[in-house]
Amino acid sequence: MSFWDAYDFWRDAVAGTLIAAAMLGYLGVHVLLRRVVFVGAALTQVSGVGIAASFWLASFLALPDAHQPDHPLWLSPQLFALAFALGAALLFSLVREGRRLSVEAVVGLGWVLASAALLLVLSSGRIVQEAHEVDDLLYGNAVLISPAQVRLLAGVASAVLAVHLLFFRQFMFVSYDAEMARTLGHRTRLIDLALFATLGVGISFAVRVLGALPAFGFLVVPAASALLLVRRAHHAFPLAALFGAAGGALGYYLAFTQNYPTGAAMVAASSLFLLPGALLRLVRRS
Amino acid sequence: MDLLSLLGVRVGYHRRPLLPPVDLVVRRGTSLGIVGPNGSGKSTLLRTMLDLLPPVAGSLVYPLGRPPRFGYVPQRAEADRSFPMTALDLVVMGRLRPGRLGPGSVRADRAAARDALARVGLIDHALLPLATLSGGQRQRALLARAIVTEPDVLVLDEPTTGMDLVAERALLDLVEQLRVELDLAIVIVTHHLALVANSVSEVLLVDRERQLVDHGPVDQVVTSERLSALYGMGVVVGELLGRRVVFVDRRKEQRP
Structure with a gap:
């Protein structure tokens, strides 16, 4: 069966990948400009703890978990993942440079503590039977994206885009010079919180659908590719979204036709877009 | 026109004051130099004036009925x-x-x-x-x-760090031109006393180590007698080609 003959098979997977990759590519530019690359990794782990915690809590309270039809809505793993990611985003947004612990140190702590907590919860006797299902929820698979997940991703990406349309100039100002923004009366903590919250929501949903490796790859590689090419950050945002989507589509095609692992193929395909920027830098230097 | 008054303001962190109380008024059209060595508390004072840090004691008064609008020029090293x-x-x-x-x-x-x-x-x-x-x-x-x-007040934090003499002079001339043209109050924070001695109308000397705060018109504060007494060493303030020069008299320092 050729790639195009299998259109019905890959339609949703490619649609979901395009949406997630474009959204992560855009968000990645903010992440790189703020120099908080590992926020993505930390938020991924923290939202994973949320998912595991929802199963653990269901077991602890003797309530039906997410795999049973009558489970309570408030115990939804996605809701827990979102709440945990937002909590971490709030914590990261409160940390300022110049304090005893740098943003980088706090993010690193967040990542390592969340990773440990995730392992502890997953190895707990209470959810040992559900561990496999939890793992599926933690690290999605780009090959198996359902129409419902595509709709959810589209909704999340639209919400993220709406917040960024409203606050884009504030995000840029505070990322560049928070002190000046404060002297002008901008509520920088609130602005940081909005930025980190969109990172938390966008990254945690994308990881659930694509998996950890491609999600982190789309967060870093397209943004770096775009920033190498442009002189103005404003131009990097649409370019990074485009590179992300193109890398995702090309990677999926290569995975399908050459039988490569999907996530790795997507990251490898995205990294092709690093070449033009690297070449341009070499030409400018010579 | 008064833009900002500091009434017995003590600046510091965690309720611990760094400096003695400061009283000063920032007026439209005037220029103030806040001078002190590195770590003297001048940046803390600046942050308090900008309302980024609450005072430990005393109060900031806004005669306009609102905080003045600050145009802030951070240290270049801080600008990415x-x-x-x-x-x-x-x-x-x-x-x-x-x-x-x-x-x-x-x-x-x-x-x-x-x-x-x-x-x-x-x-x-x-x-x-x-x-x-x-x-x-x-x-x-x-x-x-x-x-x-x-802005009502233009605030410059160590504006000439790392600049050569020509660029330094050009920048200070430009700031003076903006003060006149836009009727601004100017606040320059620097560790370089000689730099502001010819560029501002008022000086506020601060030194956390010596618990020193001295404020007044530049021709009253920047004098040999006052600076020598304040710093405990021979400081000479002279005039060369119509400009104030400030230097430490090493001969006096070396006397037994």
Whole structure:
């Protein structure tokens, strides 16, 4: 069966990948400009703890978990993942440079503590039977994206885009010079919180659908590719979204036709877009 | 016109004051130099004046009925030159008002930013990336961003660090020109007393180690007698080609 003959098979997977990759590519530019690359990794782990915690809590309270039809809505793993990611985003947004612990140190702590907590919860006797299902929820698979997940991703990406349309100039100002923004009366903590919250929501949903490796790859590689090419950050945002989507589509095609692992193929395909920027830098230097 | 009054303000962190109480008034059209060695508490005082840090004691009074608008020029070392944007992008940032959401009137903001860049003599560099500007040009771009906010008070934190003599003089002349043209109050924070001795009308000397605060018109504070007494060493204030010069008299230092 050729790639195009299998259109019905890959339609949703490619649609979901395009949406997630474009959204992560855009968000990645903010992440790189703020120099908080590992926020993505930390938020991924923290939202994973949320998912595991929802199963653990269901077991602890003797309530039906997410795999049973009558489970309570408030115990939804996605809701827990979102709440945990937002909590971490709030914590990261409160940390300022110049304090005893740098943003980088706090993010690193967040990542390592969340990773440990995730392992502890997953190895707990209470959810040992559900561990496999939890793992599926933690690290999605780009090959198996359902129409419902595509709709959810589209909704999340639209919400993220709406917040960024409203606050884009504030995000840029505070990322560049928070002190000046404060002297002008901008509520920088609130602005940081909005930025980190969109990172938390966008990254945690994308990881659930694509998996950890491609999600982190789309967060870093397209943004770096775009920033190498442009002189103005404003131009990097649409370019990074485009590179992300193109890398995702090309990677999926290569995975399908050459039988490569999907996530790795997507990251490898995205990294092709690093070449033009690297070449341009070499030409400018010579 | 009074813009800001500090009444017995003690600055510090965690309720611990760093300096004795400070009393001063910032007036439109005047220039104040806050001078002290590194770690003397001058940046803490500045942050308190900018309302970024609450005073430990005393109060800030706003005679206009609102805090004055500050145009802040941070230390150049703090400005990330690798951030990918042009000088014009940098200045446009200063036009963003609190609470204004969405893209706003970008065209009007860019026009105002171009005017500000023209005022500081940088209009020809408006579309160049920040990373390609020299230190002096970058400082002018930051100055343009400060004045595009339509400030009442222009605040410059160590504005000439790392500049050569010509660029330093040019920048201070430009600040003086802006003070006159825009009727601004100027506050310059520096560790370099000789620099502000010819550029400001009032000086506030601060030294956390000596628990020193001395404020007054520059011709009363910057004198040999007062500075020698304050610093406990022979400081000479003289005049050369009509300009004030300040230096430490090593001969007096070496006397037994």
